[in-house]
Amino acid sequence: MIARRLWHSFVHIYFGQQTIGRSSLPSEPCIFFANHTSHLDTLIILHAIPPSYKVRPLAAADYWAKNPLLKSFATNVLDAIFVERKKHPSPTNALTNPPFTTPATLASDTTQALPPLPPFLLESCAHLRSGGSILIFPEGTRNASTHLLPFKRGLALLAQHAPHAHLVPIYLHNNQKSFPKGAPFPLPLVCSCVIGEPMLDAQPLAPSFLESAAQKIKTLQHIHFPAP
Numbered sequence: 001m002i003a004r005r006l007w008h009s010f011v012h013i014y015f016g017q018q019t020i021g022r023s024s025l026p027s028e029p030c031i032f033f034a035n036h037t038s039h040l041d042t043l044i045i046l047h048a049i050p051p052s053y054k055v056r057p058l059a060a061a062d063y064w065a066k067n068p069l070l071k072s073f074a075t076n077v078l079d080a081i082f083v084e085r086k087k088h089p090s091p092t093n094a095l096t097n098p099p100f101t102t103p104a105t106l107a108s109d110t111t112q113a114l115p116p117l118p119p120f121l122l123e124s125c126a127h128l129r130s131g132g133s134i135l136i137f138p139e140g141t142r143n144a145s146t147h148l149l150p151f152k153r154g155l156a157l158l159a160q161h162a163p164h165a166h167l168v169p170i171y172l173h174n175n176q177k178s179f180p181k182g183a184p185f186p187l188p189l190v191c192s193c194v195i196g197e198p199m200l201d202a203q204p205l206a207p208s209f210l211e212s213a214a215q216k217i218k219t220l221q222h223i224h225f226p227a228p
Contacts, residue, residue: 003076004077007043007046007077011043015178015190015191016188017044018191018193019047019195020193020224022195024195024197026166026168026198028052028132029129029132029133029162030053030055030133030134030165030198031133031155032045032049032134032136033155033170034135034137034169035139035148035171035221036141036143036172037142037143037175037176038142038175038179038180038186040191042080044175044191044193045057047193048170054131054133055135056124056127056132056133056134056135057081057134057135057136058081058120058124058134058137059074059078060083060141061085081124081127081134121161128162128165133165134165138152138210140152140154144180146227148214151210151211151214155167156205156209157204160204160205167213168197168198169199169217170217171193171196171224172194173224174189174190174191175191177189196217199216
């Protein structure tokens with residue numbers, strides 16, 4: 001994709017990006033999950049991961065599709081999959097109160113019909129089956145704090161419905177200082193992308209799954225950018 005390559009060049013020249021852990025990348029497909037601090041995040045990650053992974057980010061439709069310019073950028077540069085955030089319920093604990101029926105549930109109640117999966121999940125799973133990869137920000141919104149917000153259910157749903165994909169944590173550093181929320185343009189500050197080892201034996205239906213995934217990102221933060 002020519003537009004994405006041009007933006008890769010801009011990121012490389014303008015930010016002097018630092019990537020740590022690229023050698024630990026597993027084979028495709030992958031579900032990359034990262035902390036979310038800035039609108040730079042997706043571009044920084046796409047620059048860090050080789051094009052062969054064919055990464056498609058999940059993007060909130062209520063923001064990225066709200067006008068033609070943003071939608072064109074999300075579609076033609078990011079190759080994003082849009083998520084309708086407001087149309088799906090957000091239970092307090094999506095793992096103990098799953099929003100979609102699981103095979104185990106059906107086995108215990110053969111009269112229950114399988115509810116339709118949301119379009120973003122269908123499109124994401126199809127992309128993963130074709131050998132591509134997905135990028136998700138489980139916090140669900142930008143967060144300028146160094147402390148992660150509680151993870152939302154999307155990561156668990158992806159992991160549940162695409163068990164063949166590697167779950168790879170990513171920690172982003174300094175993006176929020178370069179391009180904070182509300183800023184008209186980014187500052188040319190060095191942004192870092194730390195790629196961690198994939199999660200092993202992940203259990204997406206376990207109540208502790210989301211916290212375990214968040215801990216992977218926190219560990220990368222503490223190892224590479226410890227608090228002073």
